Amino acid sequence: MRAEFLPFHLPDIDDAEIRSVEETLRSGWLTSGPKVMEFEHQFAEFVGARHAIAVNSCTAALHLALDAIGLNERDEVLVPTLTFAATAEVVFYFHARPVLVDCCRKTLNIDPEAIERAITARTRAIIPVHFAGQPCDMDNIRDIAQRHSLAVIEDAAHALPAQYRGQMVGTIGDITCFSFYATKTITTGEGGMITTDNDEYAERMRIMRLHGISNNAWKRYAAEGSWRYDILFPGYKYNLTDIAAALGVEQLKKCWRFHATRKRLAQMFDRAFADTTAIAVPFVNQGVEHAWHLYVIQLDLDQLTINRDCFISELKRANVGSSVHFIPLHLHPFYRDTLHSNAAEYPCATRAYERIISLPLYTRMSAQDQQDVIDAVLEIVERHQR
Numbered sequence: 231m232r233a234e235f236l237p238f239h240l241p242d243i244d245d246a247e248i249r250s251v252e253e254t255l256r257s258g259w260l261t262s263g264p265k266v267m268e269f270e271h272q273f274a275e276f277v278g279a280r281h282a283i284a285v286n287s288c289t290a291a292l293h294l295a296l297d298a299i300g301l302n303e304r305d306e307v308l309v310p311t312l313t314f315a316a317t318a319e320v321v322f323y324f325h326a327r328p329v330l331v332d333c334c335r336k337t338l339n340i341d342p343e344a345i346e347r348a349i350t351a352r353t354r355a356i357i358p359v360h361f362a363g364q365p366c367d368m369d370n371i372r373d374i375a376q377r378h379s380l381a382v383i384e385d386a387a388h389a390l391p392a393q394y395r396g397q398m399v400g401t402i403g404d405i406t407c408f409s410f411y412a413t414k415t416i417t418t419g420e421g422g423m424i425t426t427d428n429d430e431y432a433e434r435m436r437i438m439r440l441h442g443i444s445n446n447a448w449k450r451y452a453a454e455g456s457w458r459y460d461i462l463f464p465g466y467k468y469n470l471t472d473i474a475a476a477l478g479v480e481q482l483k484k485c486w487r488f489h490a491t492r493k494r495l496a497q498m499f500d501r502a503f504a505d506t507t508a509i510a511v512p513f514v515n516q517g518v519e520h521a522w523h524l525y526v527i528q529l530d531l532d533q534l535t536i537n538r539d540c541f542i543s544e545l546k547r548a549n550v551g552s553s554v555h556f557i558p559l560h561l562h563p564f565y566r567d568t569l570h571s572n573a574a575e576y577p578c579a580t581r582a583y584e585r586i587i588s589l590p591l592y593t594r595m596s597a598q599d600q601q602d603v604i605d606a607v608l609e610i611v612e613r614h615q616r
Contacts, residue, residue, distance in 0.1 A: 231548050232602045238551035239413045242488065242593045247480045254476040262440070265472035269479050270423070276391070276482060277400030279425035281432035284475060285439050288387045288409035288422040289316040290468035292357070293323055294438055295405040295424060298431040299355060299381045301326055306352040310340040311558040311571075312579040313359045317385050318559055329353070330560050330569065332576040336513040337361065338526070338586075341578070342370035349374075355381040360389035360399060362555070362588075363415075363521030364514060368394050368402050383407065390415050391489050393519035400425040410474075413592075415488050415523055416481035418474035439468040491593045492522035495600060499525055499589065502604040508533040508611045524555055525591040527607075528582065535614045538585055544614075545587075548606035553588045 254265055266284050274282035285291050301307065303325040309318045311330040318328035332344045338361045345356060356375055358366040366384075375382045384402065386392070387409035392399040400406045405428070410421035426432050437444065442465030470478075496512070503509045510528040514520050529538055536544070538554075545552050558579040560571035573580040589603055 231606075232550065235549045236551055236590055236599055236602060238553050238588070238590050239592050240594045241412055241417050242484075243417075243477075246483075247477050250476040250480045251473060254472050257472075259472050261471050262469040263472045265475040265479065266470050269470075269475040269482070272479060272482055273423050274425065276485065277398045277406075277425055279400050279406075280427040281425065281429070283424040283426075283432060283435050283439065284470040284478075285422045285424060285468045286470050286474075287316075287420055287468075288385070288407050288411070289320060290439070290466070291407035291409075291422040291424045292316060292320040292383065292385065293466070294435040294468060295383045295407055295431075296320055296324060296326075296355065297438055298405065298426075298428075298434045299383070301354055304352065305354040306350060307354060308340075308345055308348050308356045309559075310357075310359050310361075310579075311560045311576050312338055312361065312556055312582065313385065313559065314387070314556055315559070315562075316387075317357055317359055318565070326354075327352070328559075328569070330565070330571055330576065333361070333579045333582065334367075335578045335582070337364055337366075337515060338579075338582055339364060339366040340371075342367050342374060345371065345374055349378055349380075353378065353380060355383055357383050357385050358403075359385040359387070360392060360521070362512065362524035362526050363388045363392055364512075365389060365392050365394035365399055365402075365518045365520075367515075372402070381405070387411075387414070388523035389521045390523075391485055391519075392521040395517045399521075401427070404428060405431055410478060410481075413523075415492070415521060416478065416485050418470070418478040418481070421470050421474045421478065437462055438465040441465045441467065488593050489521065492591060493520070495591055495595060496520070496522045496525050498600060499591075499604070503527065503607070506608065506611055508615060509607070522591065524588045526555060526586050526588050528585040529587065531585060533616050534611070535616055536610075538587060541610060541614075542587060544610045545606055548602075548609070550603050550606045551590055554583075554586060555588050556583075558583050 321328040382403035410418040442463035
């Protein structure tokens with residue numbers, strides 16, 4: 231057993247990020263300014279999108295995306311039940327209705343067949359979430375969206391730098407929303423990015439992220455700017471700071487290296503658990519490049535004498551951190567009561583929730599760290615095998 235606790239995640243920050251933040255602090259420009267613009271330009275180039283709009287969270291990104299498509303009260307938006315709160319809660323901001331959709335049993339991504347069944351005359355958009363970093367079945371989802379005149383807003387909080395059939399996530403749907411939260415592949419502490427090829431959407435989101443003030447209003451404190459500004463709409467306070475962007479610029483330079491490390495760690499987990507029938511390793515579809523934000527195993531509870539919660543407790547006793555992604559929305563009191571949802575309506579997500587465990591997977595893990603995780607998992611399985 232490890233002598234010290236292995237946390238579920240640690241960010242990978244070095245001197246380059248520290249220098250970049252220090253330079254920004256010394257520049258005197260701390261809020262949204264030239265560093266944010268640099269980050270936006272580099273991110274758009276990285277994924278191949280026409281526009282990239284930096285914001286202070288992926289939640290803000292999703293909110294602005296729904297505003298850009300003109301979501302109205304009583305409209306419906308299809309979202310997976312196996313996701314974090316943000317994906318659905320932003321729909322309520324408009325007094326609209328999120329419609330929960332079950333997942334595929336293998337990938338845990340939103341099920342296109344369930345999407346089709348959930349569409350009504352009020353449906354305006356689909357928000358597919360690329361669970362753990364694996365792209366959803368975007369061909370089927372885009373086909374459904376086109377046939378029903380729906381917008382596709384991708385929740386890509388897990389999916390940098392994922393690819394679907396050779397195309398970068400960030401260039402597939404109408405709008406894509408990324409997260410730079412502390413646990414993500416690249417981080418700005420808190421932060422997010424929106425990408426789109428639609429000029430009108432991009433203009434609207436840029437204006438709405440900062441109080442609905444006319445574009446480039448941040449320049450009013452620069453030599454080339456003016457004190458005058460126009461409020462065009464009642465907007466929000468969603469802008470990213472230059473301090474955060476200073477982190478992002480340096481982190482983005484390492485994104486492919488970070489991804490290569492995560493992929494290598496995931497492959498090592500796959501090999502280590504290949505002969506353990508009580509554990510199902512993540513299923514990866516052909517034609518995709520998984521971002522490996524998470525490594526999620528599923529327990530075969532018929533082969534074990536303990537349940538998932540006890541398994542996690544055993545890992546903790548072995549000084550190994552872990553987590554669960556996610557408690558499906560239909561099991562939370564608010565969604566259960568507001569949407570009158572029940573577990574029987576979402577059999578795949580409900581079943582998965584009882585079995586899934588996210589193991590530590592991050593670039594600062596040493597070979598010994600990973601071996602400690604593997605040893606702990608295999609020891610628990612051996613001790614509790616039926």
